[in-house]
Every structure is written in structure tokens, then in C-alpha cells.
Amino acid sequence: xxxxxxxxxxxxxxxxxxxxxxxxxxxxxxxxxxxxxxxxxxxxxxxxxxxxxxxxxxxxxxxxxxxxxxxxxxxxxxxxxxxxxxxxxxxxxxxxxxxxxxxxxxxxxxxxxxxxxxxxxxxxxxxxxxxxxxxxxxxxxxxxxxxxxxxxxxxxxxxxxxxxxxxxxxxxxxxxxxxxxxxxxxxxxxxxxxxxxxxxxxxxxxxxxxxxxxxxxxxxxxxxxxxxxxxxxxxxxxxxxxxxxxxxxxxxxxxxxxxxxxxxxxxxxxxxxxxxxxxxxxxxxxxxxxxxxxxxxxxxxxxxxxxxxxxxxxxxxxxxxxxxxxxxxxxxxxxxxxxxxxxxxxxxxxxxxxxxxxxxxxxxxxxxxxxxxxxxxxxxxxxxxxxxxxxxxxxxxxxxxxxxxxxx
Numbered sequence: 001x002x003x004x005x006x007x008x009x010x011x012x013x014x015x016x017x018x019x020x021x022x023x024x025x026x027x028x029x030x031x032x033x034x035x036x037x038x039x040x041x042x043x044x045x046x047x048x049x050x051x052x053x054x055x056x057x058x059x060x061x062x063x064x065x066x067x068x069x070x071x072x073x074x075x076x077x078x079x080x081x082x083x084x085x086x087x088x089x090x091x092x093x094x095x096x097x098x099x100x101x102x103x104x105x106x107x108x109x110x111x112x113x114x115x116x117x118x119x120x121x122x123x124x125x126x127x128x129x130x131x132x133x134x135x136x137x138x139x140x141x142x143x144x145x146x147x148x149x150x151x152x153x154x155x156x157x158x159x160x161x162x163x164x165x166x167x168x169x170x171x172x173x174x175x176x177x178x179x180x181x182x183x184x185x186x187x188x189x190x191x192x193x194x195x196x197x198x199x200x201x202x203x204x205x206x207x208x209x210x211x212x213x214x215x216x217x218x219x220x221x222x223x224x225x226x227x228x229x230x231x232x233x234x235x236x237x238x239x240x241x242x243x244x245x246x247x248x249x250x251x252x253x254x255x256x257x258x259x260x261x262x263x264x265x266x267x268x269x270x271x272x273x274x275x276x277x278x279x280x281x282x283x284x285x286x287x288x289x290x291x292x293x294x295x296x297x298x299x300x301x302x303x304x305x306x307x308x309x310x311x312x313x314x315x316x317x318x319x320x321x322x323x324x325x326x327x328x329x330x331x332x333x334x335x336x337x338x339x340x341x342x343x344x345x346x347x348x349x350x351x352x353x354x355x356x357x358x359x360x361x362x363x364x365x366x367x368x369x370x371x372x373x374x375x376x377x378x379x380x381x382x383x384x385x386x387x388x389x390x391x392x393x394x395x396x397x398x399x400x401x402x403x404x405x406x407x408x
Contacts, residue, residue: 302354323354
């Protein structure tokens, strides 16, 4: 009977050494989670045990160190959760390894070709979080031009400027004596042509300024188009009382009949403007138009949003990487290649956006290293080796006793 006990001990320690060796071998594997063998004694209606057996192999899902890689396609999870991947065979797997590459058709995949999954975005870049997760793919193609529809200008107009009688001295953009101050802003037409919109301010009465505009530039042969934009009225304390300006509209009358451009209608806002006894100056100018742009790369933000970056300095979301949690992660089944699949023991997957619920955040340009503690593994290896030697010695002792009995 003692032989079988010792043999069970040898087998158990061999499995222990196998787990330790596997942990050490994967100490540099990104996203690897160490495992530990647990043992249970064996009894069969006997006061003396029959040896030992392997009870289970538990996985340790503690957080590994997060290390920066300066590579924008590397992702780490800071906290709980798993990346959700669609494998090449269509099955779903889970991983903590977020080292991704982008294929020629825009699919975001790991080294094994499994495609990371998340929430898609519509054509305007609005992420549809909370819907069905899909394999992530960055659409190819340029970002089309967007005509300016809003122009916000915040400025100070010098209250010490003289009043100009607009009745006797009508505004003329070519004559600086017909206005007190001018500034420029860039706007874009429907084909993405950058055009210069000059704004002219004429102090027509106390605390009141007339505003005129002139658009110039654009395609070859483009002319100058003037527009009356209304007036600004200020309170006695210099703050803006009423913004009576109109939209700057340029249509066939300005562009010419049969022109290839859509009407340009720019809503003007001078909110925050003042009239103080300081030099006239512009504080801020913001407009919402842009020219077309080519895709130059992608970045992934800490909430998992995949941003398409274009040559015109615009960005659009292509989707959002989703994370998955389980009630019992130790019940996941390891499949190799840093991938796990769900089982009945792990429970159903819980999908969500990074940073929601119990899910961690995503660390862009970083990876999670293996959680193997090398010093601990070496100690475990020595202990398992000594236990293996002790079980071997038990067999030798039993053999000597048996030889003594035979030689009687």
C-alpha cells in the first residue's frame, strides 16, 4: 500500500512542478495568468490514507504590472475585465493581451488573427454603446469636407473710438476711414475650399457698432462677396446687451448662377464680446467647418474609443472597445494563445464599456505583463523538488523493507 501512496505523491509533485515550470516559462508572456495546483488526500474506509490526488488547478487572475510601450495599438486593462475577441473560426474568446494590429481592410486583430470586439459608431462618429458588440473595423476612405455653419467670435471693441456717421460715410471695405476695426476668420465652403471672411466694425453711435463682412479667396477666379451683418449693442458697463447680427449667407447671387457650390450660410455669434477702453482685439474665434482629410492613423482612448485621425486635424470615432467580466473568472477554460473561453462554472459574460460598473479602464500604448512572481515560483519549485525526493525515498525505504522480508 505504501508504494501506491508514494507513487501518488510523485505524480502530484510532478504536476506541481509542471505548473511551476509553465508559470516560469510564461513569465514574459503579455497578459499571462499564473496557475497553482491544489491537492486533496485520498481515503477508502481506512484510518491510513491512500495517498494524494490533484484536486484542481486554480488560475490567478490578479493584476499584472502595466508597462508603457509607446505603441498606439497596444492596450492594457487597469482593473477587472477581459477583451472580447472573435476567433477566426467564429467562436468568442477572452484575453488580457491587447497587442493589436490593423489589417489592410481595417480590422483590429491580435497575433492569431482574432478580431477585437466592441460597440460600433455611426457615420457621424457617434458610438452606439449598450448595443450588440461587433468585431471592430476602421472604415477606410477620406473624411469629406464640411461647410462652415457657425462662427463664434469673442472680441473687445475700443470704447474710445470715434463715431462714424454711416449715412454720410457709407461702409467701404477698401476705405479704412469707413470703419474702426477689422479682423479675419477662415471659413470653408461645401467643397472644403478655405475662404477668408473679413469682419469690419463701425462705431455708428454710442455703445452701438455696425458689422459688415467680406468673403474672399477660394478657387481661382473667386471674387469678393460683401454682406451686411447687422449690429452689436453694448450696455453702459461695456458688456454685450444685444447681438443683432445676421447670418452671413452666400448663394447664387454671390457665387454666380450655375456655380458648383452649395449655399454657404454661416450663423454669427459674438457672445462674450465687450466694449472697454482698451485696444480692439480678438479673444477667441471658433468655426465648425473643415476641408477634406485623408486617414493618417488611429488612436485608442482610455474609455476604449477608437479614434480615426485625419490630415485635416479632425477626428472621428470608429467604435469603442468593450470589456467583459465574469462572476467567477477562475471558471474560465484556458485555450492557449492567452485566450480563455467561458464555461458553466464561469457564468455568463457581462459586457460593458471600460470604466463602467466593476470594469477597469483601458491604458493605451501599454501592455499588462505576466503576473508570475518569479521568486515565489522558484521557492515553490524547490519545495516541490524536495517533496518529490521525499516520496522517492519512501519508495526506496519500502523496497528495502520488502527485501528484508524476502530474505528471512
